[in-house]
Amino acid sequence: MTTHQGSCHCGRVKFEVDGEIDSALSCNCSICERKGSLLWFAPRASLRLLTPESELANYTFNKHVIQHRFxxxxxxxxxxxxxxxxxxxxxxxxxxxxxxxxxxxxxxQHYDGRSK
Structure with missing residues (x-):
């Protein structure tokens, strides 16, 4: 299994995540379309923050079931x-x-989140 290193642009938020990146999802919902992110889904337990969670901000909207970390x-x-x-x-x-x-x-893969 591969361990990937990642961060935000300024390096304040750093993380590691284990797994094989075999595809990504591009969603057209109101937030994903604006962010332009390419999402790869992994078990939450495989993602390790190297920065204290208190250093991240959080945003939720609509049904408030997804924690958008930034x-x-x-x-x-x-x-x-x-x-x-x-x-x-x-x-x-x-x-x-x-x-x-x-x-x-x-x-x-393109996902029509706008229609959901």
Whole structure:
């Protein structure tokens, strides 16, 4: 299993996440479309913050079930937290925040979150 290193733009929020990035999701809901993130879903337990959680800001909207985590300094959204359909805790990692990723090599699935 591969361990990936990631951070926000200014480096205030740092994390590691274990897993194989085999695809990403591009969502067109009101927040994802504005952020432009490419999301890879991993079990929340595989994501380890290297920065104290108190250093992150949090945003929720609509049904308030997804915790959109972001850096209060630079504004970058490295990941979100929620529940998978089966109830398991999941991290939606913005692969644009992971070091050394060849984004062109990652297949992207488009999700119509605007209609949900």
């Amino acid at each position: 850096c209060p300094n630079c504004g970058i959204h490295p990941y979100g937290e929620g529940k998978a359909p089966n109830g398991d805790a999941v991290a939606a990692v913005n692969i644009r925040c992971i070091e050394g990723i060849d984004l062109a090599a990652v297949p992207v």
